[in-house]
Amino acid sequence: MRPLILCLLLCLTTFTQNALASVLAIDYGSEWIKASLMSPGVPFDVLLDRNSKRKIQSTVAWKKEDRLFGGDAFNIAGRFPQDSFSNLKYLIAAPFDSPSVSYYASISTADAVKTSRGTVALRRSDGTEWAVEELIAMQLSYVRELAESTANEKVSDVILTIPPHFTQHERDAVVDAVEVAGMRTLALIHDGTAVAVNYAMTRSFPEQPEYHVIYDAGASSIRATVAGFSAVPGATKRDTATSIAVKGFGFDRNIGGVELDRRLREILINDFNKKHKKDIREDKRGMAKLWKEAGRVKAILSANADATASVESIAWDIDYRSKVSRTQFEDACKDLTLRYAKPIFDALSNAGLTLDNVTSVILTGGASRTPMIQAAVKAAVGESKIALNVNADEAAVLGAALHGAALSRQFKTKDIRVQDITPYDVQVSYQAESKSENAKPRTINTLVFPAGSKHTSKKTFSVRHKDDFVLHVNYKGTPVPGYPTDLLEVHVKGISEAVQNLTEAGAVDPIVKATLAVSESGFVSVPNAVVYGEIKDDTITGKLKGLFGGASSSTETEEETETAARPDPSAANNETAAEKEEKKEKPAPKDTIPLELEVKMPSLAPMTVAEKRTARDRLRAIDLAEGAKRRHEEARNTLEGYLYRVRDLLEEKGETPFRKCSKEQERSALGEKLDETFAWLAEHGEDASTSELIERRSALEKLEYPVVHRYKEIEEFPVALNNSQKWNWSTRLFLTDAKTQLLDTPDESKYTQEELDALERTLKEHEVWLNDVVEKQKRVQMYDDPAVESKELYARAKVLESQLQKLVKKKAPKKKKESSTSTTSSTATTATSAAGGDNTATPGHDEL
Numbered sequence: 001m002r003p004l005i006l007c008l009l010l011c012l013t014t015f016t017q018n019a020l021a022s023v024l025a026i027d028y029g030s031e032w033i034k035a036s037l038m039s040p041g042v043p044f045d046v047l048l049d050r051n052s053k054r055k056i057q058s059t060v061a062w063k064k065e066d067r068l069f070g071g072d073a074f075n076i077a078g079r080f081p082q083d084s085f086s087n088l089k090y091l092i093a094a095p096f097d098s099p100s101v102s103y104y105a106s107i108s109t110a111d112a113v114k115t116s117r118g119t120v121a122l123r124r125s126d127g128t129e130w131a132v133e134e135l136i137a138m139q140l141s142y143v144r145e146l147a148e149s150t151a152n153e154k155v156s157d158v159i160l161t162i163p164p165h166f167t168q169h170e171r172d173a174v175v176d177a178v179e180v181a182g183m184r185t186l187a188l189i190h191d192g193t194a195v196a197v198n199y200a201m202t203r204s205f206p207e208q209p210e211y212h213v214i215y216d217a218g219a220s221s222i223r224a225t226v227a228g229f230s231a232v233p234g235a236t237k238r239d240t241a242t243s244i245a246v247k248g249f250g251f252d253r254n255i256g257g258v259e260l261d262r263r264l265r266e267i268l269i270n271d272f273n274k275k276h277k278k279d280i281r282e283d284k285r286g287m288a289k290l291w292k293e294a295g296r297v298k299a300i301l302s303a304n305a306d307a308t309a310s311v312e313s314i315a316w317d318i319d320y321r322s323k324v325s326r327t328q329f330e331d332a333c334k335d336l337t338l339r340y341a342k343p344i345f346d347a348l349s350n351a352g353l354t355l356d357n358v359t360s361v362i363l364t365g366g367a368s369r370t371p372m373i374q375a376a377v378k379a380a381v382g383e384s385k386i387a388l389n390v391n392a393d394e395a396a397v398l399g400a401a402l403h404g405a406a407l408s409r410q411f412k413t414k415d416i417r418v419q420d421i422t423p424y425d426v427q428v429s430y431q432a433e434s435k436s437e438n439a440k441p442r443t444i445n446t447l448v449f450p451a452g453s454k455h456t457s458k459k460t461f462s463v464r465h466k467d468d469f470v471l472h473v474n475y476k477g478t479p480v481p482g483y484p485t486d487l488l489e490v491h492v493k494g495i496s497e498a499v500q501n502l503t504e505a506g507a508v509d510p511i512v513k514a515t516l517a518v519s520e521s522g523f524v525s526v527p528n529a530v531v532y533g534e535i536k537d538d539t540i541t542g543k544l545k546g547l548f549g550g551a552s553s554s555t556e557t558e559e560e561t562e563t564a565a566r567p568d569p570s571a572a573n574n575e576t577a578a579e580k581e582e583k584k585e586k587p588a589p590k591d592t593i594p595l596e597l598e599v600k601m602p603s604l605a606p607m608t609v610a611e612k613r614t615a616r617d618r619l620r621a622i623d624l625a626e627g628a629k630r631r632h633e634e635a636r637n638t639l640e641g642y643l644y645r646v647r648d649l650l651e652e653k654g655e656t657p658f659r660k661c662s663k664e665q666e667r668s669a670l671g672e673k674l675d676e677t678f679a680w681l682a683e684h685g686e687d688a689s690t691s692e693l694i695e696r697r698s699a700l701e702k703l704e705y706p707v708v709h710r711y712k713e714i715e716e717f718p719v720a721l722n723n724s725q726k727w728n729w730s731t732r733l734f735l736t737d738a739k740t741q742l743l744d745t746p747d748e749s750k751y752t753q754e755e756l757d758a759l760e761r762t763l764k765e766h767e768v769w770l771n772d773v774v775e776k777q778k779r780v781q782m783y784d785d786p787a788v789e790s791k792e793l794y795a796r797a798k799v800l801e802s803q804l805q806k807l808v809k810k811k812a813p814k815k816k817k818e819s820s821t822s823t824t825s826s827t828a829t830t831a832t833s834a835a836g837g838d839n840t841a842t843p844g845h846d847e848l
C-alpha cells in the first residue's frame with residue numbers, strides 16, 4: 001500500500017513556487033499521536049520521533065524537572081503517577097463537572113483541578129497546574145520540533161484530524177492548543193474524511209457515486225462515516241476530479257481501546273485485591289503500573305487465548321502475577337458487543353442509505369484490530385463487505401496531510417474535492433417582540449443547520465424586530481452529557497436607528513436579516529446581520545429590481561430560512577444581468593443597512609487572547625529553561641571531558657608529541673591549573689553558571705594551546721615548505737622558457753621584458769625569505785614556538801603564485817596568433833599543471 005502512495009506522490013508533489021511553506025498534519029489521538037509532513041524536498045511519509053517510531057505515545061510527563069514526551073513519558077507513569085499525563089483527548093473542552101472528567105478519573109492517576117473557565121487543568125506533584133490546552137500544546141510543540149528538524153525550516157501551518165463528533169467547544173480548544181504551541185490551524189478535518197482522502201488518492205471512481213463506510217475504532221471512541229466517491233469534471237475539460245461527499249456519521253463516544261483497557265485492568269484489580277487482601281486502588285503507582293500492564297495484556301490477548309500479567313513490586317513490595325484468558329476478557333466486555341457496529345447503522349440511516357448501497361466497510365483505527373470488535377462488525381455487515389485496504393494507523397494522518405497540502409495551494413496534488421457535514425442540529429433562538437405590554441415573552445427557536453448540513457455553507461434568516469436583541473446560537477440537543485449547548489450569544493445592535501432611516505427613505509416594514517455560516521472546519525458563526533426594507537421605487541429599474549431581488553419582502557414567517565450562498569465563491573458573487581445594468585445606470589437605493597454585532601461565548605469560552613499569550617509565555621519559559629539546562633550540561637560535560645584529556649596528555653610517559661613540544665614550566669603550570677579546575681568542578685560543577693564552565697575551559701585551553709599549536713606546526717611546516725618550493729620551482733621554469741623565447745623570437749613573445757623582470761624580482765624576494773626562514777627554523781627546538789607560521793608560508797607562496805598565473809593566463813597578442821612555438825606551450829603547460837591544474841588558461845591553448 002505505502003509504496004504505491006509514495007510513488008504517486010513523487011509524481012504529484014511537483015512544486016509550483018520556490019518559497020513553499022511546509023504543512024504539518026497531526027492526528028492527535030487519546031493514545032497515539034501520528035504526524036506527517038508535506039515539505040519540499042522531504043519524502044512524503046509519516047514523521048518519525050526521536051526514537052525513529054512511526055507513532056508517538058500521547059503522553060507528556062515530568063521526571064522531577066525533566067519534561068518527557070512519547071514512550072519515555074508513558075513509561076515513567078509507574079514511578080511518577082501524578083506527573084505523567086496521558087489520554088488528554090478526553091479532557092478537551094470538558095466541563096469540570098461532566099461525566100467525561102469522572103471517566104478520566106477512572107483511567108488516570110493524574111490530579112484534575114478546575115480552571116477559571118470551568119474546564120480542566122492537571123496538577124503536578126509539585127503543585128503547578130497546567131490547563132489541558134497547555135499540555136496538548138506542549139505535545140504539539142514537540143511534534144513541531146520533530147517536523148522542523150526534518151524539514152530544516154520553521155513549520156507553522158498545521159492541519160489536525162478530529163473526530164466528527166467534536167463539538168464547537170472541542171474544536172475551539174484544539175485550535176487554541178495549536179496557537180499556544182506557536183502554530184496556525186490551516187484546517188481541522190474529520191478523521192473519517194481524512195481516511196477517505198487517503199483512500200481516494202490512489203483510486204478512481206465512476207460518475208455515479210460509490211459509497212463506502214469508514215469504520216474508525218480509536219482509543220476513545222468509535223465512529224463511522226458514510227462517504228460517496230465519484231468522478232466529477234476537473235479544472236479543465238480534459239481533467240476529472242474526485243469528489244468525496246460525506247453523507248452521514250455515527251459514533252459512540254464511550255467505547256474504544258481505552259474502555260477495553262479499563263475493563264481489563266478491572267479484572268486485574270479485582271484479582272489482586274482478592275489475592276492480597278489489599279486495595280490496589282489506594283496506590284497510585286500500582287494503579288499506573290497496572291494500567292500499562294493492562295494495555296500489554298490486551299495486545300497479547302488479540303493474538304492468544306491467554307496471557308500472563310506480571311508487575312514486579314507493584315505495591316507493598318508485592319510482585320504481582322496472574323493469568324488472564326481471552327474468554328475472561330471478552331466476558332467482561334459482553335455488554336459492549338452490540339455497540340461496536342451500531343455507529344455504522346447510525347451513519348447509514350443519517351445518510352439515507354442501507355448496507356446494500358455500500359460497496360465496502362473500510363476498517364481503520366488501532367482498536368479495529370481487536371478480535372471481538374472485528375468479529376462484531378463482520379457479523380453485522382457480512383464478511384464480504386469488510387475491507388482492510390488502508391493502513392489502520394496511518395491512513396488518517398496521511399489523508400489529512402494531502403488535504404492540507406491541497407488547501408495550502410502550494411503543492412500540486414490530485415484534485416480531490418471534499419464536502420463534509422456537521423454532526424449536530426444547530427438552531428438560533430431569540431425573544432420574540434412582544435405584541436403588547438403584558439404579553440408573556442415568547443422564545444422563538446429556528447433550526448438553521450440540521451445535523452448533516454454542508455460545511456462552507458451559509459443561510460440567511462429573517463427576524464422581525466424593531467429593537468436590539470440577542471441571538472443565541474445553540475445545539476438543539478445535548479451533544480455530550482454534561483456539555484453546554486450554547487455556542488454563541490450575538491448581540492445585534494443599532495436596529496432601531498437603521499429601521500428608522502430605512503423607513504424615512506420610504507421602505508415598508510423593514511426586517512432584520514442575519515446570516516449563519518458553517519466554516520471549512522465545521523465552526524458555526526454569524527458573519528453579518530442587516531436591516532432590509534424594500535424601498536418603493538417607481539422607476540423602471542426599481543420595478544425590475546422588485547422582480548429579481550425584492551422577494552424577501554414577502555417573508556413574513558420568522559422561522560423561514562433560505563439558503564443564500566453556495567460553496568463556490570465565484571458563484572456566490574454572481575449577479576444577474578439586470579442587477580449589473582441597474583448598478584451602471586444609477587446607485588442602487590440603499591435598502592440594506594449593516595448592523596453591529598457583538599459576539600460572546602456564554603459558556604466554555606475559548607481561551608482569551610491574554611490567556612493564550614500567558615500560556616505561550618509559560619511554555620516558552622520551560623523551553624528556554626530546558627535549553628539553558630541542556631547547554632549547561634553540555635558545557636559541564638565538555639569541560640569534564642577536556643580535563644581528562646589534558647590529564648592523559650600530562651601523564652603519558654615517553655617521548656609523546658605533547659612532551660616533545662612543551663617546556664617543563666608549561667607542563668607544571670598546566671598541571672596546576674588542571675588540579676585546581678578538577679577541584680573546582682567537584683565542588684561547584686552543579687551550581688556554576690554555563691559561562692563560568694566555559695571560562696574555566698578556555699583558561700586551560702590558553703595554557704594548552706601553544707603546545708598543541710607547536711605540534712601542529714611541526715606537522716604542517718614540511719607541507720607548507722613543499723608548497724612554497726613548488727611555486728619557486730614552477731616560476732623558475734616558466735621564467736627560463738619565457739626569457740629564451742623573448743630572446744629568440746621577440747616578435748612572437750606574449751610577454752614583455754618588464755613583466756618577466758617583475759616576476760623574477762618577486763621570485764628572488766621569495767627565495768631569499770624562504771632560505772632565511774628555513775635556516776632559522778632549523779635552529780628552533782621542538783618545545784619553542786616556530787620561527788615562521790605555516791600560514792605565512794602559504795600567504796607568501798600565494799603572492800608568487802598569483803603573479804605567475806597572471807602571466808600564464810595572459811592572452812597572446814591577436815595579430816601573431818599562428819606563430820606560437822611548441823616550446824612555449826609545452827613549458828607553459830608544465831607551469832600551469834604545477835600551478836594546480838588551471839588548464840583553461842594554457843598559453844597557446846587556443847592555437848592548438
Ligand SMILES: *[C@@H]1O[C@H](CO)[C@@H](O)[C@H](O)[C@H]1NC(C)=O
Pocket residue numbers: 353354356357
Ligand atoms: C440504495 O439502494 C436502494 C435499494 O437497492 C435503491 O433503491 C436506492 O436508489 C439506492 N440509493 C442510492 C443513493 O444509490
Ligand SMILES: *[C@@H]1O[C@H](CO)[C@@H](O)[C@H](O)[C@H]1NC(C)=O
Pocket residue numbers: 494497498501593
Ligand atoms: C441614519 O441616518 C443618519 C443621518 O443621515 C446617519 O448619520 C446615520 O449614520 C444613519 N444610521 C445608520 C445605521 O445608517
Ligand SMILES: *[C@@H]1O[C@H](CO)[C@@H](O)[C@H](O)[C@H]1NC(C)=O
Pocket residue numbers: 570571574575
Ligand atoms: C452567473 O449566472 C448565470 C446565470 O445563472 C450563469 O450563466 C453564469 O455562468 C454565472 N456566472 C458565474 C461566474 O458563476
Ligand SMILES: *[C@@H]1O[C@H](CO)[C@@H](O)[C@H](O)[C@H]1NC(C)=O
Pocket residue numbers: 718719722
Ligand atoms: C613534496 O611534494 C612532492 C611532489 O608533490 C612529494 O613527492 C613529496 O613527498 C612532498 N614532500 C613533503 C614533505 O610533503
Ligand SMILES: *[C@@H]1O[C@H](CO)[C@@H](O)[C@H](O)[C@H]1NC(C)=O
Pocket residue numbers: 725728729732733767770771
Ligand atoms: C628555488 O628554486 C631554485 C631552482 O628552481 C633552487 O635553486 C632554490 O634552491 C630554490 N629555493 C628554495 C628556497 O627552495
